[in-house]
Amino acid sequence: MPAQEQEVEAAMEAFLLRVVPNLRQQWKGATPDAIARIEQIAGRPLPPFYRWFLSRMGQSMGPLAYPTLDFSAQRVLDCYAKGWVAPHPRLLLIAHDSNSMMPMPLFYDLDAPARGDALVASKEEGADEDDLYEKFETLREMLAWGALSLFRLEKMPQICRGTFHGDHPNLLALIEPVMSSLGFKQPISTGPYCGLYERDDAALICIGTPRQGLDKVRSFKFSGNTAGVLRKILGEIAAASSLEVQVDEWVPALQ
Known part of the structure; x- marks a missing residue:
């Protein structure tokens, strides 16, 4: 090899x-x-x-x-x-x-x-x-996405799910510099359809479907210690990029 x-x-x-x-x-x-x-x-x-x-x-x-x-x-x-x-x-x-x-x-x-x-x-x-x-x-990205989701994101107190929308040919190229500036690390290298980001108090995974003409959207799952932490980071992504951030679900539901 x-x-x-x-x-x-x-x-x-x-x-x-x-x-x-x-x-x-x-x-x-x-x-x-x-x-x-x-x-x-x-x-x-x-x-x-x-x-x-x-x-x-x-x-x-x-x-x-x-x-x-x-x-x-x-x-x-x-x-x-x-x-x-x-x-x-x-x-x-x-x-x-x-x-x-x-x-x-x-x-x-x-x-x-x-x-x-x-x-x-x-x-x-x-x-x-x-x-x-x-x-x-x-397959590497499938296994890594599943492992991070099951053994980190699902274990954290607050989860939200939603989508990133934009016209850029590589949406993750807009997300990555923001996440890096906020102290997130990427545990493995990935391509343009799968993003994995970790910090001690939060973790984000993004996914798009290859070759399906869905380059303008990436679905995400985001978990952290508090809803406030997640909201702040999503706000930073929206403010620092041309992406539209849409949250569809909070688990547990916000009061």
Whole structure:
């Protein structure tokens, strides 16, 4: 693995081990043979981040596991072996969905590589490749977004949800300098669709949908010690940029 990719994965590993309780004791990687068999199904080299992910969590994601999504290498191999999903030159199954109502397994779009990773999309069983619902530009960002949301934002006393709107081609480029000036750090590097920002008393996550023509909006979840802290920071973002800030929900509701 090139040195730059090693640095990226080291930052991701440090972030997850810091944020997710007991992850080091509970995660378990897939065997090299299982990883090689998945690569054979893909018919091309796996994204470097996916190889790292499988080597760390290909058997167990520990506390980071999703309720209905099974990312394990063995489950992926079983789905192909049992004919539940057929090999495809572009799409690679990365997570089986056990939801009995409307299963939406996750796939890599290997024709949409990004930063040593690839676009993550879901689709209903039996749907064709044109009916993809694109979720995250990379698996790295999906995992980091989920970890920060579940293990930091959801643990803080006050949460708000809303959207940033603007005409700039990269909305996060307007948000990042404001957050940096307010003492927020970005735990990992991300692309233009996903923003992760942390401070001791607050954390913000933003997400946009890749390739869906939604460049003018990013939804956000923002948590902190008090509503006053969150309001002040959102006010700073609105004042220092051309963005419109819309808050749709406070949890708990404000009096």
